[in-house]
Amino acid sequence: MRIGVTGASGFVASALVSELLARGRLTGDGAPLRELVLADTRAPEVDDPRVIALGGDISDAAFRARMFEKPFDAFFHLAAIPGGAAANDYALGWRVNVEATVALFEALAAQAKPARLVFSSSIGVFGVPLPRQRVDDETLPLPTMSYGAQKLIGETLLADLSRRGMVDGLAVRLPGIVARPRVAGGHLSAYMSNIFHALAAGEAFTCPVSADATSWFMSRACCVDNLIHAAGLPAARIGARRAFNLPALRLSTTELVDGIAAHFGGHVRGLVSYEPNAALQAQFGDYPPIATPIADGLGFRHDGDAAALVANALGLGAAATRGAA
Numbered sequence: 220m221r222i223g224v225t226g227a228s229g230f231v232a233s234a235l236v237s238e239l240l241a242r243g244r245l246t247g248d249g250a251p252l253r254e255l256v257l258a259d260t261r262a263p264e265v266d267d268p269r270v271i272a273l274g275g276d277i278s279d280a281a282f283r284a285r286m287f288e289k290p291f292d293a294f295f296h297l298a299a300i301p302g303g304a305a306a307n308d309y310a311l312g313w314r315v316n317v318e319a320t321v322a323l324f325e326a327l328a329a330q331a332k333p334a335r336l337v338f339s340s341s342i343g344v345f346g347v348p349l350p351r352q353r354v355d356d357e358t359l360p361l362p363t364m365s366y367g368a369q370k371l372i373g374e375t376l377l378a379d380l381s382r383r384g385m386v387d388g389l390a391v392r393l394p395g396i397v398a399r400p401r402v403a404g405g406h407l408s409a410y411m412s413n414i415f416h417a418l419a420a421g422e423a424f425t426c427p428v429s430a431d432a433t434s435w436f437m438s439r440a441c442c443v444d445n446l447i448h449a450a451g452l453p454a455a456r457i458g459a460r461r462a463f464n465l466p467a468l469r470l471s472t473t474e475l476v477d478g479i480a481a482h483f484g485g486h487v488r489g490l491v492s493y494e495p496n497a498a499l500q501a502q503f504g505d506y507p508p509i510a511t512p513i514a515d516g517l518g519f520r521h522d523g524d525a526a527a528l529v530a531n532a533l534g535l536g537a538a539a540t541r542g543a544a
């Protein structure tokens with residue numbers, strides 16, 4: 220089996236690569252992984268004879284030609300310019316998130332045998348304000364950021380190519396994935412990860428949303444499990460809907476802090492102060508309940524509860540309960 224991963228050095232993709240290599244196949248009885256093509260702006264440094272590491276720009280036709288020297292059996296498209304960066308540089312976001320995505324999808328569609336294409340979309344397709352009661356599989360996407368609009372374009376193309384039998388695609392809408400390293404990366408929602416690291420280290424943390432602000436969370440470990448699950452799903456189980464929400468934990472800031480306290484002690488609650496930013500809270504801290512019947516029926520999972528989320532997000536070993544229903 221030949222598998223491709225774009226954005227392969229990224230936060231989620233690097234963990235996906237490690238897990239793919241460890242498992243050696245997408246499913247327990249599936250074909251063995253023979254070649255894993257990793258693409259990023261700099262060639263990923265992965266020491267494994269099955270890996271072909273390529274450094275370059277996915278919006279460059281010559282670079283894409285190197286990737287597609289042979290056809291793929293499965294392909295994970297995770298490369299993207301994230302929300303804040305796409306908002307600040309519209310041309311860059313359009314070139315990578317739309318033009319390069321279209322070109323990659325068309326290259327996959329040109330294969331004689333359709334590949335399973337897993338596209339990391341985003342809950343950003345919904346925009347704000349979100350419906351007050353809940354978000355479910357019938358909620359109309361109405362993006363209010365360029366990033367969300369660009370992801371929705373990718374979803375639409377993937378669905379059309381799948382309908383035509385040119386690819387076998389799934390676009391899974393990711394919630395906030397935690398806990399990202401504390402580095403600049405263009406993510407307006409960085410506080411959602413920074414609070415994990417600060418409290419785990421016993422540091423004071425000023426939260427830019429209120430104590431009762433609610434968001435949707437998923438650990439990186441759980442996200443990787445869900446991406447691999449998407450790649451290995453039998454085609455017969457997938458219906459007409461090719462883009463849908465993944466299960467996520469809806470937690471208030473207080474509930475998240477309680478989950479961190481379950482591992483690091485009750486004193487961490489006293490390390491948190493609140494200075495809500497109205498615009499940030501409207502974008503990331505006012506999420507209603509989420510219902511995901513399509514994903515639930517296909518076997519996708521969230522982390523289980525706040526304490527398990529923290530354990531999975533911070534790699535706390537035996538305390539983690541990955542993929543709990």
